[in-house]
Amino acid sequence: MKILVCVKQSVSGELNPFDACAYEAALRIKTAEDEVILLSMAPKKSEEMLLSLTRLGAAKAYLLNDKAFAGADTLATAYTLSLAVNMIKPELIICGRQTIDGDTAQTGPSLSVVAGYNLITGVMGITDVNGKIVCNTRSGEVTKEYPALITVERFCTLRFPSIRSKIGEVITLGAKELGADVSRCGMNGSPTKVLKTFENQEGRRKCTFITPEQLDDAIIAAKEKGRARLAPKEQSDKKLSEVWIVGEKPRDMALSVAERVRVIEPDTPKKIAELIKAEAPEVVLWASDAYSKATAPQVASILRTGLCADCTALETDGESLFMYRPAFSGNIIAKIACVTRPQMATVRTVDTEGNDMIVAVGMGAVNSLDKVKGFAEKHGAELGASRAAVDAEIMPYEKQIGLTGKSVSPAVYVAVGISGAVHHVEGMKRSGTIIAINKDKDAPVFDYADYGIVADINDIL
Ligand SMILES: Cc1cc2nc3c(=O)[nH]c(=O)nc-3n(C[C@H](O)[C@H](O)[C@H](O)COP(=O)(O)OP(=O)(O)OC[C@H]3O[C@@H](n4cnc5c(N)ncnc54)[C@H](O)[C@@H]3O)c2cc1C
Incomplete structure (x- = not known):
């Protein structure tokens, strides 16, 4: 079987984390007869990253690079990628759920239509690839016939290369080699246009500092106030x-x-x-x-x-x-x-499903996890987590809140030992009332909270 993995280098230079999971998922299902191939539409500088990724097990990588591809939105990107798909003819395509720069989660589903592949989104694990593909998704088990395209959540971590690993090749293809209709590529083929950009002040709140003794009353009042509209x-x-x-x-x-x-x-x-x-x-x-x-x-x-x-x-x-x-x-x-x-x-709409209170665990709560869990239980709250807490394996990925996790909007969000990185705030800023507990009075999380408690978690809750 040919397995094609779509990957993209993020602006910060790292492999998009969802694509890293897509690649690892492909390597895990690869047998001796299978071939894993990487595909990226990207600037020339991504060649180096693709080359180093081949050391993990992909036979080769295709880099789609041409001036005509620049400035593509998701529709134009899906069209250009589909030309390479038509050439390579993989049975299975694995894409990350979204890129962390563009953050649209559209390219995978769009590509499935343009290339004519069956689609499974929100994949949390692949359970069978023989004859048909069977995946665990956020909404249960889904089976699809080949050819299939799946978009994956971050359910696994990309392996490191071994000392003996071999380097593959990177093949660069332009519009001509792909036989592209350039009116459907890049800026020309993109129906959405960015008119202007400006700094985002959204999500900032005026924080009132309270004592640990006032915490329960603040939670009761916040629950009564309800979810944000x-x-x-x-x-x-x-x-x-x-x-x-x-x-x-x-x-x-x-x-x-x-x-x-x-x-x-x-x-x-x-x-x-x-x-x-x-x-x-x-x-x-x-x-x-x-x-x-x-x-x-x-x-x-x-x-x-x-x-x-x-x-x-x-x-x-x-x-x-x-x-x-x-x-x-x-x-x-x-x-x-x-x-x-x-x-x-x-x-973006407010999700009225799920628990009306979330207690999110950050790195600062790692040593007081039982206390935080007890606190959440007392208030009938669901647990959430920062990426650092998930990476430290004290919480499962399903609980991760933020740019590369899920977005939530409960009536009450209590961030416990979370610093308040923009990546985390992106997932929780639509909550009704935000309460932050942190021992550092200058932690950025207080800029996004309605109530703040400056204290060591070990001394309170
Ligand atoms: C591309 C990209 C995507 C990302 N996506 C996400 C995402 O989806 N979600 C996410 O959360 N992050 C994400 N991150 C990571 C993010 O940038 C931060 O690194 C992460 O949110 C930090 O987690 P944290 O606040 O738990 O840990 P830290 O930043 O280490 O903060 C721990 C906090 O706990 C406090 N503390 C320590 N001990 C105590 C104590 N005893 N009592 C009280 N307070 C204490 C400290 O003062 C500190 O503020 C992403 C990063 C990148 C680059």
């Missing part, structure tokens, strides 16, 4: 006459830019694409749940239209839709427009 901030003077929403969740966001909303029931990508083709709405908005994140990019690929991921605000001049989304770990907000129709976006 992600009320869309920018209300436009002018409105679009009608916006379609898939499911009820994007209603609030839609009403910030539209006179009327029409609700479309969640269905298969094919059926929704047919309906959109037949009735040609101007705007279609999706939620940010697992169904929408997997389905919206497939519909966008079928319709060859743009899809902006994870919008936190919308605006309109009465004709076009302007979409705001965090980029690069949430440090920057980008204003995006879509030049094709329909204009589509997944919008």
Whole structure:
């Protein structure tokens, strides 16, 4: 079997962590008859990283590099990658769930449509590859026929090369070698355009410092206050006459830019694409749940239209839709427009499922884990974790909150021994009330908390 792994070097130079897991997953299922091949559409400088990755077991790597590929959004990226897929003809493609720079989680599902592969998203483990592929996913066991494309969560860690490992080759392919239609590549082929970017101040809160004795009362009050409403901030003077929403969740966001909303029931990508083709709405908005994140990019690929991921605000001049989304770990907000129709976006919605209180364990709580667990139990709270706590193997990855974990929005979020790195804040800033406990009064987490307790965990809880 040929297994193709799509990989990307992040802006900081490291292999995108989700792709590292995709590669390790491929190496684990590889038998002596199988061949693992790496594929990356990237600048020339990624050649070095690809070469060193071949030492782990991939026979070769393809680097898609051409001026015509620059500035691609997910639709143009999926098209370009699909040309290499058509050439290589793997039975199985493994992609990371998302890149940590772009953070859209769209490329895998889009590529599955353009290349004609069966799709499984949110994979937490591969249980069988004989005849069919069977995966454990966030929503249970899923089986698909080959050819199949799976997108993986971070469920395993990439191995190190051994001293005797052999280096493979990197084959660079440009638009000509791929036979690409350059009008569908790079900036030319990208329906979404970034209009401007600016610094993100979102998520910052005014912290009131309290004593450990006031903690229980603060929690009770926060539970009563409930979950945050992600009320869309920018209300436009002018409105679009009608916006379609898939499911009820994007209603609030839609009403910030539209006179009327029409609700479309969640269905298969094919059926929704047919309906959109037949009735040609101007705007279609999706939620940010697992169904929408997997389905919206497939519909966008079928319709060859743009899809902006994870919008936190919308605006309109009465004709076009302007979409705001965090980029690069949430440090920057980008204003995006879509030049094709329909204009589509997944919008961040408050998830009303799950426990209404989360107690998140950070590195500072490593030595007081039992205490923190007891505290969570007393308040009927679910546990969460920072990536450092997961990497230290004191908490499982499913509990990781943040950019490379999950996003949560309980009524009460208690961060225990967490420093407050932007990567972590990205996953918890939509909580109703945030309470931080840290022994360092200058810890950044207090900038994102409503209440703070400066104390050693060992002395309180
Ligand atoms: C690309 C990328 C993606 C990432 N994705 C994520 C992600 O999804 N989620 C995530 O969480 N991180 C993520 N990170 C990592 C992130 O940058 C931080 O390194 C991580 O969040 C730190 O975890 P922490 O706060 O638990 O640990 P630390 O930063 O080590 O902080 C520990 C804190 O505990 C406090 N403390 C120590 N002892 C005590 C005590 N006894 N009592 C009270 N306080 C104490 C310290 O003052 C400190 O503030 C990512 C990083 C990168 C580069």
